[in-house]
Amino acid sequence: MSEGGVRNVILPSRYVQGAGVLGQLGGFVKQYGERPYVVSGRTSFSKVRARIQASLLSAGVPLIGYDDTISECTHAKISEVVSKAEELDADVIIGCGGGKAVDTAKAVAEKLHVPAITVPTQCATNADGMADAVVFSDDHKFVEDLWLSRAPVLVLVDTDVVARAPPQYIVQGMGDALAAAFEKPAFASSQRAKKASPLATNAALEVNLKCFSTLMVHGIQAKRDVEAGKITDSVEAVVEAIKLQSGFGFGGGGCAGAHAIHNGLTVVPGLARKHGEIVAFGTIVQMVLEKRPLGEIERVMRWCKSLGLPIRLSDLGNLDRSQLVKAAEKACDPNDSMAFMPFQVTPKMVLNAMAEADHLGESLYES
Ligand SMILES: [Zn+2]
Structure with missing residues (x-):
């Protein structure tokens, strides 16, 4: 069949x-x-x-x-x-x-x-x-x-x-590319379950895994090298991960929870981060929604922390937290990419997952 x-x-x-x-x-x-x-x-x-x-x-x-x-x-x-x-x-x-x-x-x-x-x-x-x-x-x-x-x-x-552009750009690009490794598989299994088109290609799923491992292995070094004005193998590897490999994740459809959470957060007054940075936080929230093992979530959070990507709500700016309910509702808008998560996600789930991610983030800063 x-x-x-x-x-x-x-x-x-x-x-x-x-x-x-x-x-x-x-x-x-x-x-x-x-x-x-x-x-x-x-x-x-x-x-x-x-x-x-x-x-x-x-x-x-x-x-x-x-x-x-x-x-x-x-x-x-x-x-x-x-x-x-x-x-x-x-x-x-x-x-x-x-x-x-x-x-x-x-x-x-x-x-x-x-x-x-x-x-x-x-x-x-x-x-x-x-x-x-x-x-x-x-x-x-x-x-x-x-x-x-x-x-x-x-x-x-x-x-x-x-690589000679300000270093925050490559960090933002890594934040956005990070999402591909989590959103594309979510998108793929949701589409498979619905028997809907487009389906993800296995090629895209494989390349996304490679993108993720490249970011984990070379990301922090690449940031240091760019800051030092050096073009190294780590820089080349990360540039390829952002510019080519992450495109396999999103080309032909592939956003899911992380980008929906980004879109939701954009309605909150006080948000002071760029697209890729907000998407990185959205990725962590998606991982919490997926109930991934704590060790896996913390590994990604530590990596984000080393790069200066947000892992706590306070890292996103001086947010008006009374508006987070609106953000959670917007993230679950049926026309947004939350619809490509393989299970039903409610605003309450998003709100709880954001709070849990924030709590985990705080504990990483304390430890
Ligand atoms: Zn993006």
């Missing part, structure tokens, strides 16, 4: 990572088009603009234009960039920067029916390889997750660029 359902994973066509690979950009771009257009944030682009332009020029595919004003991925911004790039007859879009810039670039490429290439400038996100764009309003309210028909044709990660 087959388990029913359709296995699905969406991945970038090519992934290139290493110190100095930005110099190879032109050669790759040439395989996909002749009229490249860059979509970027201002600070990101200022750091890599000279190298990007030089590489494109030497490959005979000079940059025909750019928009380096992306500070938020909004529908209005996507339409504006589409018009500009279309006017210049752009045939390949290069997204350069963090999540917002690359998400805008991918959405623009989709609308223009041309390939997208992503060149991340930091490691806080794995958006570079994903086939979606998270759209926000101008005042940073979530609008929708735009599902795209394909992932970028190339993700070019120059470690010399991403």
Whole structure:
């Protein structure tokens, strides 16, 4: 008997990572088009603009234009960039920067029916390889997750660029990648039980395990090395875990409890952490919900603590705790990814699990 359902994973066509690979950009771009257009944030682009332009020029595919004003991925911004790039007859879009810039670039490429290439400038996100764009309003309210028909044709990660970004970025990226190892298996067993599509591929589940072990083995060292300005094997391993491996977790569907708890916490006044940091705490709460062995939960918590990722509610900011009930309710919204947990999760369960995680966190700080 087959388990029913359709296995699905969406991945970038090519992934290139290493110190100095930005110099190879032109050669790759040439395989996909002749009229490249860059979509970027201002600070990101200022750091890599000279190298990007030089590489494109030497490959005979000079940059025909750019928009380096992306500070938020909004529908209005996507339409504006589409018009500009279309006017210049752009045939390949290069997204350069963090999540917002690359998400805008991918959405623009989709609308223009041309390939997208992503060149991340930091490691806080794995958006570079994903086939979606998270759209926000101008005042940073979530609008929708735009599902795209394909992932970028190339993700070019120059470690010399991403490892020189402020160290908190790679820590945030590790927090987000940590979730994949717990959310994808939860998602997989929930989908199997419902006989629903998409099912997780075994390949994705295996890669997620590898992602998790890489983070555990190399994560703390990688942070130290980045702080010391060194690009080491640990840094390369962690960058791959964040940029490539964690994408196997979320590509084709795969969020579950950790991201739902993140989404819930965003309604609490006083929250002062970034996406990946909040997701790390959400992962711990998911582990508590799953009733995982205490030793396993504490191992992850110790790792988070060493990296400066939150393990207590007080680590998340000066939270208005009277609003945690609202957060728990939002986390259990039927349209959110809590629906992909393999068992029914109620707001009361989330509230209790957050309190238990907080208690465990406090005890790790006392010991
Ligand atoms: Zn995330």
